[in-house]
Amino acid sequence: MATPPAPQTPEQPAAPASFDAPVAPSEPAKKKSGLGKKILGVAVAIAVALFWRLGLPHLTGEAPVHAEAGDCVVVTGPETDPEVKSAGCAEKVADLYKVVKVFDNTFDIAKCKDVAEVALAQQLETDKFVLCMEPVKN
Incomplete structure (x- = not known):
């Protein structure tokens, strides 16, 4: 039969704190301007659209082959x-x-x-x- 652990007394130190806990509060992150977010969003949308239209068929092999005579x-x-x-x-x-x-x-x-x-x-x-x-x- 195992004995239960002894109850903790006030003299005993508490369990060590997690190393993931922040030591001191940091400054709040600066917010990007609304215009910057919009420009970034539009740029990402254009890049995705171009990749979908031009790049994806070539990467997946779905693009037709324009073979030459003899191929x-x-x-x-x-x-x-x-x-x-x-x-x-x-x-x-x-x-x-x-x-x-x-x-x-x-x-x-x-x-x-x-x-x-x-x-x-x-x-x-x-x-x-x-x-x-x-x-x-x-």
Whole structure:
């Protein structure tokens, strides 16, 4: 059976204070002006909007690839919203295509009719283009 601790008497020192407690009160922090907060808020909002519009698609790989003739790409996803990624022509992957010709400033996939078996219209920001492609046999 364990014995309970002896009760504390007034002569015994109290438990040591926490080291996190402030020693002396400090001066109150100076408030920023309302105009400074507004400017900072607007600057942060603009930076976030620009990153969301311009940077995020490139970081996440969601931006369409503007390949050149001779490049190889992998096309996945539904026909109505395909995802195109650059790839090496020697890679052993499904849905690998070699770009035969690129038509800039158009969405007219009919231009690929006499050039290649597969056509894919893409838009990268204001740049629109059509990739004419042939499947790569692995």
